[in-house]
Amino acid sequence: MNGALTVMRKDLVLLWRHRSGWLSAATFATMSVLTYSFAFDLVTDDVRPLLPGVLWVTFLFAGIIACSRSFADEVEQGTFDAMLVAPIPRSSLYLGKAVSNLAALLTIEVAVMLMATILFNTTLLTAELAFIVGVGTVGYVSLTTLLATLGSRVRSREVLLPVLALPLLVPLLIAGVRATGGALDVPNGDGPWLLLIVVFTIWSAVGSALLFPMVVEQ
Amino acid sequence: MTATFAIEVTRLSKRYGTTTVLDGVELSLVAGSRTALTGANGAGKSTLLAILSTLVSPTGGQVRIAGYDLQTQAVEVRRRIGVLGHRPMLYEDLTPLENLLFFAKLYGVANPRPRAEAFLEVLGLWSRRFEPVSVLSRGYHQRLAIGRALIHSPEILLLDEPETGLDAEGIELLDALMLREPAFTVLAATHRLDRIAGWADSTANIERGRLVSHQVSAEALAASR
Numbered sequence: 111m112n113g114a115l116t117v118m119r120k121d122l123v124l125l126w127r128h129r130s131g132w133l134s135a136a137t138f139a140t141m142s143v144l145t146y147s148f149a150f151d152l153v154t155d156d157v158r159p160l161l162p163g164v165l166w167v168t169f170l171f172a173g174i175i176a177c178s179r180s181f182a183d184e185v186e187q188g189t190f191d192a193m194l195v196a197p198i199p200r201s202s203l204y205l206g207k208a209v210s211n212l213a214a215l216l217t218i219e220v221a222v223m224l225m226a227t228i229l230f231n232t233t234l235l236t237a238e239l240a241f242i243v244g245v246g247t248v249g250y251v252s253l254t255t256l257l258a259t260l261g262s263r264v265r266s267r268e269v270l271l272p273v274l275a276l277p278l279l280v281p282l283l284i285a286g287v288r289a290t291g292g293a294l295d296v297p298n299g300d301g302p303w304l305l306l307i308v309v310f311t312i313w314s315a316v317g318s319a320l321l322f323p324m325v326v327e328q
Numbered sequence: 329m330t331a332t333f334a335i336e337v338t339r340l341s342k343r344y345g346t347t348t349v350l351d352g353v354e355l356s357l358v359a360g361s362r363t364a365l366t367g368a369n370g371a372g373k374s375t376l377l378a379i380l381s382t383l384v385s386p387t388g389g390q391v392r393i394a395g396y397d398l399q400t401q402a403v404e405v406r407r408r409i410g411v412l413g414h415r416p417m418l419y420e421d422l423t424p425l426e427n428l429l430f431f432a433k434l435y436g437v438a439n440p441r442p443r444a445e446a447f448l449e450v451l452g453l454w455s456r457r458f459e460p461v462s463v464l465s466r467g468y469h470q471r472l473a474i475g476r477a478l479i480h481s482p483e484i485l486l487l488d489e490p491e492t493g494l495d496a497e498g499i500e501l502l503d504a505l506m507l508r509e510p511a512f513t514v515l516a517a518t519h520r521l522d523r524i525a526g527w528a529d530s531t532a533n534i535e536r537g538r539l540v541s542h543q544v545s546a547e548a549l550a551a552s553r
Contacts, residue, residue, distance in 0.1 A: 116433045120419070120426075127421040127460075192417035192476065195381050196434040197406040327385050 113198030117206025121180070125214055128183070132214045135176035139222045142168045147229040157230045159297075162290035165234075166283055168222055169247070170276070173215050177254040178271045180211055181262035190262070200323035208255040208318075215247055238293045242304060246286045249311030253278060256318035259325050282310045333392070334359040334484050334513035335380065340389035342375055342537075349375045351537040353389070357530075359483075361544075362507065362514040364524040367534035373517035376534065377488050380515070381411045394483055407435070410482035412506070414489035416473035420462035424453045424472050427461060428479055435480035447475035451501060466493035474505055487516035491523070503527060 125132055146164045150157045184190035193203055223234045223243070254275050261270040289303035335357040342350040350372045357363055365373050378384040380391065382402045391398035394408045411417075418427050428447055432440035448454045451471045456464060461472065470493040477485065485506055491499055507514060507527035515532075518524065524531060530544040 112436070113434060116430065120422070120430050123426070124419065124421055187420060188413065188415040188417035189419055191381075191383055191413075192411075192431070193434065194383055195406055195409065195411045196431070197403045197436075198434060199403070 111202065113196075113202035114205040114209070117193070117198075117203055118209045121207060121210030122213060124183075125210060131179040131183075132176050132218065135172040135214075136218050136221065138175055139168050139172040139218050140225065142171070143222055143225050143229060147226075150230075158232055158294050159291070161226065161230060161232060161234075161294060162287040162296065165222065165226065165243075165290060166246075166286045169215070169219055169243070169286075170250070170279060170283060171272075172218050172222070173247075173250055173254055174272050174275060176214050176218065177211050177251065177258045178261075178268055180207055180255065181258050182267055185262045194326060200326060201319050203326075204255065204259075204319055204322040207259075208251055211255050212248060212251045215251055216244070219243055219247060232294065236293065239290060242286065242289045242293060242307065245304075245311050246282055246289075246307045249282055249307065249314040250279065252311070252315040252318045256322055256325060259322065282307065282314075285310065333357060334361070334394060335515060336390075336392040337376075337380075338390045340376070340379065340391060341387050342372075342379060342384065343387045349537050350379075350386075353534070353537075353539045355532060355539055355542060357513060357515060359513050360510060361530060362512075362528050363516070363530045363532055363542075364528040365515060365517040365532050365534065366519075366521065366524075367517075371534040372537040373534055374488055377411075377413075377486050377515070377517055381409060381486050382406055407480070408483045410477040410480070410485045410512075412473055412477040412485070412487045412490050414492040416469040416476075416493075418461050418469060418472055418476065421460055423458050423460060424448055424464070424468075424475075425457040427472060428475050431476050432479045437480050440479075443479060444475075447479065450505070451475050452497070467495050467498050470494050471498055471501060474502060478505060482512070484513045485515070487514065487518075489518060490516055491518070491520055499523075 143164065150160060181190060227234045257274045258271055261267040261274065264270055285303045285306035288301060289307060292300055292303065333356045335355065337353055337355040340350055340353040341348065353376060365376070367373050375384065379386050380393065382398060382405055393405045396404040398405055422430065425444055425448060428444035429440050432444055437443055448457050451474060453468060453472060456468070461469065487506065490502055490506065494502060503526070506512065507516065530542065532542045533540050
């Protein structure tokens, strides 16, 4: 656990110092929500049925941008190997990385939801929505962190990560959109969608932690 | 656990697909020995060091380091090795002090700060301890990498072209802290054949993935008996 905390603290410091990674993701998310708001303004007065899709698609792509650099910089500087020769369990390394990615993405998501609340004139900062987005993000980051590791030694990693991640994230996307719709009183939002998010998150977190040691072996 | 040999390599092989990189390597190094690993580019030196560092899994054979099996006791092995490559393996957006503190904590070093600060003084980096590593020269990177490799007081040093980027003063530090320091068992891949006599007591030569010779100096042989 100490190893995971050490890695997480270091990653958070690096996230702050080397802002280009998560600022790119934040800029993308901001522009995305802003563009949707202009587009929807022209065609409908009630944006609530569309909002869940806007939010989750924005979260997914912003997350891909934020997570893709998390291991790439380590591999480029050789520090990933320096961590791999340290006597800490591989799972601690994974946990530290995943938690720092989670912190970055949750920050972006809160900003997006604040902005969407203003632009779409709909209350999004509720406890129910926070729970749905929070749990879903844990599952999302767990899987994306593993896949970012897998692609970190490949030259075309920016392309590889979405190609690998998005098909696997489809169940989470569907459940996230439906559950968010339910929280916004959109028709067809009822159903065991929150349960599906929780199951996906457990599967993703446990599976990724178990697979990580194999992924980093050469 | 006591070990007769610090490093014991038995019938070690490594293949990538159909390409054989290491083929039946046998190498035994007694504790405290200092061995230069020589050979042409692509001979398999770096792959051998990567396997001993637990970064690459072997295809076949057995390796014991400080008496611990590399495959089944990798964490114990990692506690006992210090790794220095031709790449410094440092965080460029962290300062030298932050880099050493991070690795000290990762290795569970007690009182990491005084130890990191002591290394910065010895390595001549004290006055630059709060600057980002990215603004330091290549030579300073390698000096700091020496500190990173030694911060946890390893028993065995695995070095791959350790002189890379170092000036004369840096090479003196490398010699004093690593290559000639009697506390360590050293295995270092090098192309600096002119320097080997100054620090090594044995030379292992690899050609096309095979260990073709392992010559131990008369003094070292006498000392080991």
